[in-house]
Amino acid sequence: MTTDQAPKSKRRATAESMAKSQREISVSEFFAKNRHLLGFDNPRKALLTTIKEAVDNSLDACEEAGIVPEIWVHVEQTGPNRYKAGIQDNGPGILKKQIPLIFGKLLYGSKFHRLRMSRGQQGIGISAAGMYGLLTTGKPVKIVSKVSIRKPAHYYELRINTKTNNPEILNNKGDGEDIPAGQEGHKYIAKHGIEWETHYPADAPETPGKELAHGTRVTIELEAKYQRGRGSVDEYLEQTAIANPHVTIHYMDPENNLRTYNRSTRQLPPEPVEIKPHPYGVEVGRLITMLKDTSETTISGFLTNSFSRVSNGIAKQICDGAKIGTRTHARKLNRDEIEKLYHSIQETKISNPSTDCIVPIGEELLLKGMHQVVPAEFYCAATRPPAVYRGNPFLIEVALAYGGSVETTKITKDLLKELLSESDARTVRQFLINTFNGLGADSADKITKSSKLGARKSPSKLKPREIDALFEAMQNINISEGQSMNVLRYANRVPLQFSQSACAITQSITGMNWRSYGLTQSRGNVPSGPVTVMVHMASVWVPFTSESKEAVASYPEIQKELRLALQAVGRKLGMFLRKRQLVKQQADRRSIFLRYLGEVATAVSDINGSDRQKVYDDLMAVAQKKTAEADMKLTESGKLVEENELFGDNVLIVEKSTEDLLNRPSANGSSDDDSGDQEFEEMEDE
Ligand SMILES: Nc1ncnc2c1ncn2[C@@H]1O[C@H](COP(=O)(O)OP(=O)(O)OP(=O)(O)O)[C@@H](O)[C@H]1O
Numbered sequence: 001m002t003t004d005q006a007p008k009s010k011r012r013a014t015a016e017s018m019a020k021s022q023r024e025i026s027v028s029e030f031f032a033k034n035r036h037l038l039g040f041d042n043p044r045k046a047l048l049t050t051i052k053e054a055v056d057n058s059l060d061a062c063e064e065a066g067i068v069p070e071i072w073v074h075v076e077q078t079g080p081n082r083y084k085a086g087i088q089d090n091g092p093g094i095l096k097k098q099i100p101l102i103f104g105k106l107l108y109g110s111k112f113h114r115l116r117m118s119r120g121q122q123g124i125g126i127s128a129a130g131m132y133g134l135l136t137t138g139k140p141v142k143i144v145s146k147v148s149i150r151k152p153a154h155y156y157e158l159r160i161n162t163k164t165n166n167p168e169i170l171n172n173k174g175d176g177e178d179i180p181a182g183q184e185g186h187k188y189i190a191k192h193g194i195e196w197e198t199h200y201p202a203d204a205p206e207t208p209g210k211e212l213a214h215g216t217r218v219t220i221e222l223e224a225k226y227q228r229g230r231g232s233v234d235e236y237l238e239q240t241a242i243a244n245p246h247v248t249i250h251y252m253d254p255e256n257n258l259r260t261y262n263r264s265t266r267q268l269p270p271e272p273v274e275i276k277p278h279p280y281g282v283e284v285g286r287l288i289t290m291l292k293d294t295s296e297t298t299i300s301g302f303l304t305n306s307f308s309r310v311s312n313g314i315a316k317q318i319c320d321g322a323k324i325g326t327r328t329h330a331r332k333l334n335r336d337e338i339e340k341l342y343h344s345i346q347e348t349k350i351s352n353p354s355t356d357c358i359v360p361i362g363e364e365l366l367l368k369g370m371h372q373v374v375p376a377e378f379y380c381a382a383t384r385p386p387a388v389y390r391g392n393p394f395l396i397e398v399a400l401a402y403g404g405s406v407e408t409t410k411i412t413k414d415l416l417k418e419l420l421s422e423s424d425a426r427t428v429r430q431f432l433i434n435t436f437n438g439l440g441a442d443s444a445d446k447i448t449k450s451s452k453l454g455a456r457k458s459p460s461k462l463k464p465r466e467i468d469a470l471f472e473a474m475q476n477i478n479i480s481e482g483q484s485m486n487v488l489r490y491a492n493r494v495p496l497q498f499s500q501s502a503c504a505i506t507q508s509i510t511g512m513n514w515r516s517y518g519l520t521q522s523r524g525n526v527p528s529g530p531v532t533v534m535v536h537m538a539s540v541w542v543p544f545t546s547e548s549k550e551a552v553a554s555y556p557e558i559q560k561e562l563r564l565a566l567q568a569v570g571r572k573l574g575m576f577l578r579k580r581q582l583v584k585q586q587a588d589r590r591s592i593f594l595r596y597l598g599e600v601a602t603a604v605s606d607i608n609g610s611d612r613q614k615v616y617d618d619l620m621a622v623a624q625k626k627t628a629e630a631d632m633k634l635t636e637s638g639k640l641v642e643e644n645e646l647f648g649d650n651v652l653i654v655e656k657s658t659e660d661l662l663n664r665p666s667a668n669g670s671s672d673d674d675s676g677d678q679e680f681e682e683m684e685d686e
Contacts (some may be wrong), residue, residue: 026162026163026164026165027106027107027165028106028131028160028161028162028163028165029162029163031106031124031128031131032131032135032162035128035132035135036548037546037547037548038124038125038128038132038547038548039052039498039548039549039550040128040129040132042225043081043223043224043225044224044225044226044227044231044232045231045498046132046136046222046223046224047075047083047085047222047224047225047226047233048231048232048233048236048497049129049548050085050129050132050133050220050222050224051073051075051085051087051233051236051237052236052494053120053125053126053128053129054085054087054126054129054218054220055071055073055087055236055237055240055249056119056120056125056494057119057120057125057126058071058087058088058089058091058216059071059089059119059240059244059247059493060111060118060119060120061089061091061092061216062089062090062091062092063268063269063271064092064118064271065091065092066268066271067090067091067092068246068263068266068268069089069090069091069244069246069247069248070089070090070200070204070207070247070248070250071087071088071089071090071247071248071249071250072086072087072088072089072197072217072249072250072252073085073086073087073233073237073249073250073251073252074086074087074088074195074252075226075233075252075253075254076252076254077226077254078221081223081224081225082137082221082222082223082224083221083222083224083226083254084219084220084221084222085219085220085221085222085224086195086217086218086219087217087218087219088144088196088197088215088216088217088218089215089216089217090200090212090213090214090215091214091215091216092147092214093145093146093147093148093153093214093215093216094143094145094147094216095147096145096154096176099143099145099154099156099158099176100156100158100167100169100176101167102126102127103126103127103130103141103143103156103158103167103218104127104130104141104158104159104160104161104166104167104168104169105127105160105165105166105167106123106124106127106128106131106160106165107122107123107124107165108123108127109122109123109124110123111123114274115274115275115276115277115357115392115540115541116272116273116274116275116357116540117272117357117358117359117492117538117539117540118272118492119492119493119494121541121542122547122549124547126218127160129220129222130158130159130160130218130220131160131162132222133220133221133222134159134160135162136222136223137221137222137223139220139221140157140158140159140170141157141158141159141218141219141220142155142156142157142194142195142217142218142219142220143155143156143158143216143217143218143219144179144194144195144196144216144217145215145216145217146179146212146213146214146215146216147214148181148213148214149181149211149213149214150181151181152178152179152180152181152185153178153179153181153185153196154176154177154178154179155171155176155177155178155179155194156169156171156176156177157169157170157171157176158170177192179194179196185198186198195217195219196217197212197217198211198212199211199212200212201250201260204248205262206266225424226253226254226422227422227423227424228418228419228422228435229419229423229434229435229436230434230435230436230437230497231497231498233253234251234253235495235497236495236497237249237251237259237261238261238373239488239490239495239497240493240494240495241261241369241372241373242369242370242372242373242488242534243361243369243490243493243494243495243534243536244493245263245264245265245365245368245369245372246263246265246266246267246268246269247261247263248260248261248262248263249261255418264368264369264372265365265368269359269361270359271359272356272357272358272359272540273354273356273357274357275308275353275354275357275393275540276306276307276308277306277307277308277391278307278308278309278350278352278353278388278391278392278393279303279307279309279310279318279345279348279350279391280345280346280350280388280390280391281388281390281391281392282307282342282345282391283342284338284339284342287338287341287342288335288338290302290306291330291331291333291338292331294306294330294331296330297329297330298326298327298328298329298330299315299319299324299325299326299327299328299329299330299333299341300312300315300316300319300326300327301330302330303315303318303319308353308354309350309351309352309353309354310350314348314350317348318341318344318345318348319341319344320344321340321343321344321347321348322337322340322341322343322344323340324337324340324341352386352388352393353388353391353392353393354393355385355386355393355395357393357540358386358393358394358395358538358539358540359538360383360395360397360536360538361383361397361493361536361538362383362397363381363382363383363397363399363650364381364650366381366383366397366399366534366536367379367380367381367399367650367652369399369534370399370401370532370534371401371652374401374532376401376402376403376530376532377402377403377653378401378402378403378573378576378651378652378653379399379400379401379402379651379652379653380399380400380569380572380573380576380650380651380652381397381398381399381400381569381650382397382398382399382565382568382569382572382650383395383396383397383565384396384397384561384564384565384568387557387560387561388557389543389555389557389558390543390555392539392540392541392543393539393540394537394538394539394540394542394557394558394561395537395538395539395561396535396536396537396558396561396562396564396565397535397536397538397565398533398534398535398536398565398566398568398569399533399534399569400531400532400533400534400569400570400572400573401531401532401533402529402530402531402573402576402577403530407436407437407439408432408436408439408443408447408474408475409474409475411474413467413468413471416467416470416471416474417467419431419435420459420460420462420467421460423435423459423460425459426456426458427456427457427458427459428448428453428457428458428459428462428470429441429444429445429448430444430459431459432444432447432448437486439483439484440483440484440528443477443483446473446477447470447473447474447477448470448473450473450476450477451466451469451470451472451473452469453466453469453470483528483529483530483531484525484526484527484528485509485514485519485526485527485528485529485531485532485533486531486532486533487500487505487506487509487526487532487533487535488532488533488534488535489503489505489506489535489552490534490535490536490537491536491537491538491539491542491544491549491552492537492538492539492542493536493538494549496549496550496551496552497550498548498550498551499545499546499550499551500551502545502550502551503545503550503551503552504551504552504553504554504555504558504559504562505535505537505552505562506526507554507559508559508562508563508566509526509527509533509535509566510524510525510526511524511563512563512566512567512570514527514570515527516570516574517570517571517573517574517577518573518574518577518578519531519573531573533566533569535562535565535566537552537558537562543555543558572651576651576653586627587627589626589627590623590624590627593619593623593626593627594623597616597619597620597623598616600615600619601613601615601616601619
């Protein structure tokens with residue numbers, strides 16, 4: 001018997017029968033099945049992604065139009081596991097004929113084909129959110145858009161046809177509705193229950209009660225879950241406000257709490273300039289397509305007009321390197337010649353792309369933003385000069401805040417009750433870690449232990465007495481040394497809230513030695529301590545690791561810039577902590593002198609009959625002189641700093657009194673153990 005023969009079996013399919021089921025897959029069908037790729041992998045994230053896509057679009061549109069953005073976000077519960085999210089802006093609005101395509105067709109947008117810094121890049125975001133809503137609730141997307149105060153607004157209810165990836169308009173027999181301008185329109189809106197803010201709020205500082213002249217509102221009903229804490233809508237909006245100090249957001253949460261994040265500046269970020277691709281970033285395949293599609297006749301014309309930084313001289317050098325004449329017909333190059341052209345491009349010295357296509361937040365605004373949201377003692381920021389990866393310009397900036405109260409001490413008991421009832425964590429320990437940024441496992445253990453809650457206690461089943469004990473422990477336990485660094489990641493001003501460990505930003509932080517800057521850190525982890533670090537990558541094309549735009553890919557050029565920016569703020573933090581340590585030591589010494597001064601003065605006066613008060617004053621003067629550093633002001637440059645004052649050199653110190661320092665644990669955690677300091681000095685010497 002031969003063993004290499006396949007067992008006899010009936011032929012199951014033929015090429016012909018298989019051909020019957022082979023057909024094109026629509027992009028919408030693909031993403032409907034793979035919704036996790038777009039950030040719709042669970043109901044909680046689906047709500048966040050929907051709001052994020054709409055808010056990012058609003059900010060992009062306002063900035064592009066030169067309008068100071070005002071955004072309304074309204075989240076309302078419409079049933080068990082069902083929410084309605086409405087996002088409105090005061091942007092330029094959208095032309096009537098474009099509305100169905102933008103909201104009812106995947107991969108349709110204005111940003112994909114251009115090299116210019118913006119939040120959106122792919123043209124999937126908002127239509128995917130609408131599709132998710134439709135699939136999970138059957139409800140269409142509702143859009144109102146207005147381009148001028150004098151013209152009618154347009155109202156559409158539409159759904160995406162996932163088979164054809166095309167929009168279907170549902171209202172007014174497929175034509176959509178026009179809402180008249182002015183009073184008549186306001187009546188129409190009220191009568192038909194259309195969701196649209198007609199006016200700015202009466203207490204809006206700059207535009208109280210003014211009618212909204214233009215803007216867009218999208219309303220999507222979807223299967224979702226609302227929960228605060230890490231990765232929530234609330235966190236996204238708060239972090240968006242930090243990185244976009246020019247936006248005002250009115251946020252109505254599902255419990256009808258209205259929160260307003262007011263802008264701190266009316267200055268829009270400078271307009272980024274659109275650039276052409278840089279020759280170094282173009283791969284052979286792309287070069288072939290570009291040559292096929294070009295309207296230029298000569299190869300020299302093609303090179304100078306399709307790419308940035310290619311002058312006639314550079315084009316000639318490239319052509320010479322490839323042994324092709326500059327006047328050769330661009331569309332007639334064969335594959336071999338294109339390959340040579342590609343290699344010659346790589347070997348020709350071409351200057352870096354221009355960098356006015358990327359706009360940093362800037363050190364001053366970074367400090368302002370951080371200071372508004374993170375209460376701390378010390379802030380600093382650093383913006384790196386632009387660099388290039390794969391031909392794409394990018395820039396890294398970092399802000400750091402040190403000190404201040406721990407998140408667990410900032411909440412009220414009522415909020416704690418709400419958070420506990422919303423949580424789906426299985427244990428209280430897990431709840432604490434998931435809900436409070438920077439709270440490490442050790443601190444969560446300390447809190448649960450102190451509140452005497454069993455390790456397996458479920459957060460939603462706590463009795464009032466147990467909630468009281470938990471609240472008490474959260475307020476009183478000193479967990480500053482157990483805190484881990486809170487990392488806020490941003491790409492083109494958009495907060496990145498997921499896939500932390502896959503992101504180049506987190507990897508750069510964990511790969512650095514923070515102990516040399518006075519923080520404790522176990523190898524390969526984020527450092528410990530009451531520190532918040534905000535890292536922003538701005539680029540014409542952010543290399544995300546997936547379509548849901550959650551993590552930045554680790555290109556070596558990006559890693560290098562991240563490291564340099566983090567080191568810049570790390571050094572400033574190190575200086576601050578060292579000075580603070582010195583002040584504390586001297587304050588400790590002075591307090592010991594003061595303890596005995598009175599007794600010594602009395603004894604001296606008894607022995608030699610001198611004036612006790614004079615002896616006391618003299619001794620006091622000596623004590624003060626010997627411990628003069630205790631009065632040192634905690635500034636980089638030795639200047640006296642008023643609270644909240646911003647320095648020119650991008651450091652902000654909110655002064656602490658000497659008493660505060662004496663009562664506060666040191667950077668390394670304990671107030672009376674100086675072993676950590678020794679380690680710190682040693683690291684500095686290295
Ligand atoms: N609120 C708005 N105001 C004006 N134009 C808008 C608004 N929302 C969307 N658009 C337009 O619709 C297009 C498609 O938006 P969509 O969210 O689908 O993709 P994107 O923002 O281009 O990219 P991404 O998928 O990366 O978010 C945008 O490129 C923009 O031109």
